[in-house]
Amino acid sequence: MDQAVAVEPKPTCILVLQGGGAMGAYHIGAFQALTEHAFEPDWVCGISIGAINGAIIAGNAADQRLERLDRFWETISRPWLLPTGGATALRRWEHAASYGETLLLGQPGFFSPRAISPLLAAPGIDATSYYDTAPLYATLAETVDFTRLGEHAAIRLSVGATDVETGGLVFFDTSRMAGRFGPEHVVASGSLPPGFPPTHIGTHAYWDGGCVSNSPLQAVLEDTPSGHVVVFVIDLWSARGPVPDTMSAVEWRSKQIRYASSTPHHIDALATKLQLRHALHRLAHQPAPIRRARLDIVHIVYHPEADQIASSDAEFSRPSIAARRAAGLSDMRRALAERPWHRPEQPHHMGCVIHRATSEGITTL
Numbered sequence: 598m599d600q601a602v603a604v605e606p607k608p609t610c611i612l613v614l615q616g617g618g619a620m621g622a623y624h625i626g627a628f629q630a631l632t633e634h635a636f637e638p639d640w641v642c643g644i645s646i647g648a649i650n651g652a653i654i655a656g657n658a659a660d661q662r663l664e665r666l667d668r669f670w671e672t673i674s675r676p677w678l679l680p681t682g683g684a685t686a687l688r689r690w691e692h693a694a695s696y697g698e699t700l701l702l703g704q705p706g707f708f709s710p711r712a713i714s715p716l717l718a719a720p721g722i723d724a725t726s727y728y729d730t731a732p733l734y735a736t737l738a739e740t741v742d743f744t745r746l747g748e749h750a751a752i753r754l755s756v757g758a759t760d761v762e763t764g765g766l767v768f769f770d771t772s773r774m775a776g777r778f779g780p781e782h783v784v785a786s787g788s789l790p791p792g793f794p795p796t797h798i799g800t801h802a803y804w805d806g807g808c809v810s811n812s813p814l815q816a817v818l819e820d821t822p823s824g825h826v827v828v829f830v831i832d833l834w835s836a837r838g839p840v841p842d843t844m845s846a847v848e849w850r851s852k853q854i855r856y857a858s859s860t861p862h863h864i865d866a867l868a869t870k871l872q873l874r875h876a877l878h879r880l881a882h883q884p885a886p887i888r889r890a891r892l893d894i895v896h897i898v899y900h901p902e903a904d905q906i907a908s909s910d911a912e913f914s915r916p917s918i919a920a921r922r923a924a925g926l927s928d929m930r931r932a933l934a935e936r937p938w939h940r941p942e943q944p945h946h947m948g949c950v951i952h953r954a955t956s957e958g959i960t961t962l
Contacts, residue, residue: 608825608893608938611817612638612654615860616645616787616807617833618910622918623899624650625666626925627831632663634933638829640753640822642768642813644806647831648756648786649737655752655771656741669740670922673707674913688904689845695914696906703728704913706736708793715791726794730784737780747776754778755816756786757806761795766809768816811856812863825891827938831925832860832898848907857898864894868949892949893938897928900956928954935959 612631614624624647631637637659643651650666657665675698679691703709708728711718718724746754748771755770769782785796789805796803806813817828834857841847902920906912937952937959951962 608827609822610636610638611640611828613813613830614643614647614651615833616647616811618646619913620833620910621646621650622670622921623925626922627929629663629926630929642755642816644757644813645787648783651754652741652783655754656745665740670918672736673704674915677915685904689906692906692912696908696912699911706732722794726791728792730793733784734780743779746771746778748772757813758785758803759806759808761802761804812860814863828894830896835898835900845907849905868951895932895952897932897954937961
């Protein structure tokens with residue numbers, strides 16, 4: 598009789614989605630790859646566009662999540678009527694034209710320009726931003742079932758926002774809000790000044806969580822699950838890139854470095870704190886044996902093509918959305934095929950291991 602093959606149970610899966618505006622289409626492909634491998638997240642942590650994508654994932658039934666993500670991104674974009682492709686310079690021109698359209702008209706179902714410039718408006722909410730985010734509320738109502746975002750939801754959701762008065766990063770967490778999580782919490786996480794106004798919730802005003810940190814890893818540190826946990830950090834900003842040779846390239850490269858530079862530090866800081874916590878736990882339970890927790894961080898970074906412009910994070914053309922989505926799908930498929938969290942057990946003193954994905958493969962640190 599053939600012996601049964603033991604199937605290793607699925608680790609707790611946490612999906613960490615960073616901010617990056619229009620580049621957040623990369624998240625769609627990454628999530629699609631997870632569904633293909635039956636590795637859907639148990640917890641999604643998001644900031645800015647990551648909070649929006651995270652709410653759509655957590656706020657829908659399993660068989661609707663991917664379709665609702667696609668619907669959201671189609672709603673907030675316009676059909677592209679010009680032929681696409683060709684030389685890099687031509688594609689940059691197309692992206693610049695799309696960005697110009699965004700500046701003038703906003704994005705349907707997302708944000709619209711104010712009738713009066715905030716520079717000319719009387720003090721008040723109309724004088725605090727160039728665009729109005731009211732359309733986003735309607736789009737979220739069509740793509741997110743907020744009744745699913747309760748303390749017993751199938752997928753836990755945490756979104757980060759900045760308290761305007763204190764300057765602190767605050768997380769709204771469905772597991773702690775007793776059914777009070779609503780679209781205003783998602784919008785607050787993406788209220789990036791000066792484009793968007795602060796979102797008022799109760800007596801507090803909130804801006805985009807990226808004003809403090811573009812990575813919501815702090816939520817994982819504050820409440821790390823027990824057992825084996827795999828954290829996928831989906832990073833929209835690449836720290837590596839060529840030396841620029843034009844002013845537009847200078848603006849784009851400086852923006853990449855500014856948003857990307859802190860992420861590895863946050864990951865390393867999280868790993869260091871977890872290692873220390875693990876070591877103290879071992880010492881406190883010696884000589885009695887302990888069941889050791891294990892956390893694997895898989896850091897996946899979006900590396901855009903050479904045709905990007907300085908404002909690619911506000912460039913919502915459908916060809917660009919499709920390209921970013923395809924890149925996320927390919928990169929996450931590669932990570933799932935390698936499954937670095939199934940490599941031989943890390944040394945006994947290690948409680949956290951970092952796996953960094955590159956075009957050459959995944960390096961375990």
